[in-house]
Amino acid sequence: MAENEFDFSGLEKRLSVSRRTFLKFCAGVAASLGLPGHAAMAMAAAVADPKKRPPVIWLHGQECTGPTEALLRSEQPSLEHLILDLISLDYHQTLDSGAGHQVEEIKKKSMQENKGKYLLVIEGAIPVKDDGIYCKIAGETMLDLTHEAAEHAAAIVAYGSCASWGGVQAASPNPTGAQGAPQVLKGKTVVTIPGCPPNPANFIGTVLYFVTYGKLPPIDEYGRPKWAYGRLVHENCYRRPHFDAGRFATEFGDEGHRKGWCLYKLGCKGPETYNNCPSLEYNNVGGNVWPIGVGHPCFGCSEQGVGFEKPMFSLSRVLTHAPPNMFPEIESREDVSGMSTTAAALTGAAVGAVVGATAMAAKKLNEKEGDQD
């Protein structure tokens, strides 16, 4: 569809944004989803359609409301556009004006009227121990409510690490038997948007894909959209060259830390965590605003078995390649230009080893991806 074939006058009024701004936004989303150029127009048309906005039922289990709070900070688009213009948020405990039985009745009515058509969003884990008594809403357990809402949902999105795989309360010894939605809803497709909380763009991009195409985007074996979770943090980290060159911070505030070197030896879990933090960053302020960007190791908040499970300062399992252990000590590489001959020779050897290792790792990675696809 060409741009001039679509009437945007209603849209401009409804969204209070200019056609230009809106198309730019859609093009941005399409690009980050890895979609061809004409997809942006299809997306814009779907959203601009004045027909019914897709109904959304949003359940809160064992959670901290972090994912909803993340949406409050979203600008791509804002929460305001999302709930006034893009979706019909028919049940959401943090935002509903009414309370108690009024909201419960509206939820049931919407689920009935929109059987097979509503999008179910789950925020928070689902405790299953002791028949699920550790989380109740309106007298029902979250466990029962999840099964009930999932039965006739058109699609199910687990938003946040808690809903995706259990999150913080599932950490050992998991006192309440907290599980993610995919574990509770076995046999159903659940798209997961892990992160604690996730970047809201990963959620909205996925929801907009669904709204636009009426189907879910390509996902990996854990239900994660590949456009957002297809690469390790380590693979796109701006500190990666320091890893490859063997320049590491070993303590907060040390020379390497102050110079922005790699945080691997501080326990960074970027090498085993799949997420787009380094490319998308957080809160739209530019300048490396994301955890590693403020000098702190990634602790794998989105990765099951890593976040809230592995000690924060223990060395990561490196899924690409391990750093060579023949690097010189930190002290001997304070200043590259003043490097001793021995150190320079060692570095040369190290770089050679890394290049070889990287090539091997890339080959392996390609093979692995080929298997998956």
Add this chain to the structure above:
Amino acid sequence: MTTRITVDPITRIEGHLRIDVEVDNGKVSKAWSSGQMWRGIEKILEGRDPREAWSYTQRFCGVCTTVHAITSVRAVENALQMEIPLNAQLIRNIIQTAHAVHDHMVHFYHLSAVDWVDVVSALDADPVATAKLAESLSDWHLNGPHEMKAVQERLKTFVGSGQLGPFASGYWGHPAMKLPPEVNLLAVAHYLQALDVQILANKVVAILGGKTPHIQNVAVGGVSNSIGHDAPSVLNIERLMLIKNFIDKLDHFVKSTYLTDVPAVGAFYLDWAGIGGGVNNYLSVPDCPQDTKGTQFDLPGGYIDNGDLASFKPITTFNDEYFRDGVAESSKHSWYTGDKALHPWEGETEPQYTEFQDDGQYSWVKSPTFYGKRAEVGPLADVLVGVASGNELYKKYLDQVMGTLKAVSKNPDIPLAAVHSTIGRHAARAVRCAVMVDTLKDQWQKLVDNIGTGDLDTFNPPEFPKGEIKGVGFHQAPRGTLSHWVVIEDAKIKNYQAVVPSTWNAGPRDADDEPGPYESSLLDNPVADPEKPLEILRTVHSFDPCIACAIHMVDTEQKEIVKVKAM
């Protein structure tokens, strides 16, 4: 005739809260506050590295993000009796004050305003008259007639779509709604504008914290941000100036909308200045430390007994014994075993679920006391403690809000005692928000100045001794007094407990069967229509409940969690 009303879920809060009331002749005669979710995060912390406790505790709550991270590292640093660099204190102070600005604004405009504002009525407003009213209140640049007209048009389109989403269940046209259409339209306009402005506060938090919700620059011993001028460090003059740009915009909005909107709306609800008073004891802790040891603070703390400002007793340092020795928690009416009030370091907790028992156990929340008494925490406590301690900022903004309230309501005789009420909590939150913005500006300037002296330190490495140590960290969080209590043995967590603001306020009856702040404040609330208990929401929301925070557990003796009895 007595009517029993159960409101479950309470919406527009964090977490899962159930409120039950008995209504006699149109007024509440009995109330129960019940937390409906339990996660056991403190249990998970046992045996882990104290240096990473903050990353778990921060996940108590995504609304109160930052606060449980900062308080956790303070508790561990207190156990180690260690100092942290001044830059680290100031960076944490900037994060916590910016977060508070966001939190208070969002609570008023997005979580509680629709208790008082009839959105549908705004459709009947005259946009020109609305603009005139708005411009008489402040110099905010988005108060003009074109803006008001655009907002009304937007609202018309939304309502006309027939899909009201989260607004479908609102109490529109309820007899307790009293604002004229123009004030309703003004509030809707600022509801939408505040959504944009609160993002700016979060950008301040994110630049230093790496992201929000859930910052990641926290470390026992300081912060992970490195400061430098001669290397590509993470915090430099460009980042500091970007922060300043956002702070200035926040300052403008808070002073010229939030600080005037609350008294302007409140003027139409003066009856609510006589409703919703709670236990009348107030507890606040000092915050924004100004030295490496935590002995000087910009925000005062202390305790006020029975609403009498003359009874004020200060809390002055991170090692304050008056605070440390006064806190206890009871679980007689909570779903845990045991019925005595115990100090957090000595607490015992084993789940014992029983369904809802009016005279027995009915909540996952425990009941904290201060020297045996229930105490309200939160902005109202902070403002009263601020005024009692002689703090100029609190006095200035409280006077300003009271002045606007008197002018708009044309009632010059409103006493200060009117703040012990439902509407008083909203007024106090607006006052505190203005104090937070000024404090934020001040902390930013101090950081810039301190870096200018050549001090670039942000971290002191912690060293854990063999054997047992104990610590407490506290924080004046947006919802009030927060404290984390930790026992460490051989560098591992032996015991961890958080006594959080919503535990103080939402707790059920205590060991002496005395009701908590929510429960006390609901007594004598009017309820016009038991089917639509708007008035109950008004009073409960005035506390800004946060239930995920409120529910936690500790187990001092490494016991396995025993079988839960589901009756």
